[in-house]
């Protein structure tokens with residue numbers, strides 16, 4: 001009893017200590033970030049730039065790039081990038097290769113994301129899924145595969161932005177699907193690039209204790225298994241006020257989806273359904289969305305600067321207290337929750 005309590009206490013102290021250790025020489029390290037026009041990417045650029053990192057900021061629009069340059073230091077460089085276009089990715093990679101030289105790329109942050117349309121899956125056409133999947137999933141895969149040689153050279157970090165909606169499927173359309181897929185892609189990637197244990201905060205104490213003992217034994221015989229030393233980290237933000245959760249475009253898309261439904265399908269939902277759906281969505285988004293984006297960028301910074309980055313970072317109170325705990329519960333709990341909150345189609349059986 002006392003022995004295990006001591007082990008647990010030691011493990012916690014050791015964990016906290018390791019968690020605080022930072023890398024050195026950030027001024028010589030290059031980090032490439034996608035989706036820097038606004039939101040998390042934009043804030044992360046400014047923060048890393050302030051810390052002295054060499055930031056390579058990829059923006060979708062000229063305006064986004066110009067605005068970012070105006071508020072950042074002389075070391076930050078921008079490049080135009082459309083992650084759904086392989087030509088564009090290839091060009092950005094060639095440019096990056098020249099910029100970083102033989103130092104390689106310390107970090108790539110796959111942050112660019114797109115959420116529209118979101119809504120009941122039955123309302124979507126195949127193309128509606130593809131739009132989101134192209135950016136959030138195929139974009140992340142293409143970026144990672146193309147930039148991996150540069151990251152491998154620096155023994156750097158790959159930071160993929162998933163979402164709590166990559167843990168709990170609470171919304172129809174391509175968004176949740178893409179984020180679940182990013183979780184899987186990142187996990188596969190990690191096991192092929194980094195065999196050393198990366199930490200996961202959500203593991204229960206007993207697993208941790210067991211791992212602690214196993215790892216101590218492994219470390220003590222200095223059998224530090226290491227494939228390429230590339231860490232892969234997953235960021236799981238809760239709901240934050242960004243372009244992804246912006247209500248106007250989401251509602252505009254919902255009207256468009258509704259209008260493309262056949263009269264029979266519309267009748268099965270009833271003519272009040274859309275209004276109720278939109279009202280509830282507004283209530284939830286306005287109640288839950290956090291405007292402190294730094295909660296997310298702090299996680300990204302930790303992933304890039306900690307000597308021992310974590311495997312998963314959940315950002316925001318809704319993530320920690322609602323979504324992540326929900327993700328460990330049986331599917332019926334989520335189903336009941338959604339049923340209580342969402343409106344009922346008029347011809348439901």
Ligand SMILES: *[C@@H]1O[C@H](CO)[C@@H](O)[C@H](O)[C@H]1NC(C)=O
Nearest residue numbers: 022023024025026027028029
């Ligand atoms: C940091 O840079 C200094 C000087 O360039 C070098 O001597 C040192 O080895 C570097 N440290 C790491 C951890 O790369």
Ligand SMILES: *[C@@H]1O[C@H](CO)[C@@H](O)[C@H](O)[C@H]1NC(C)=O
Nearest residue numbers: 060061082083084085086088
């Ligand atoms: C990005 O590339 C795709 C595919 O080439 C294209 O359809 C889309 O319009 C581009 N987006 C922007 C904003 O340039």
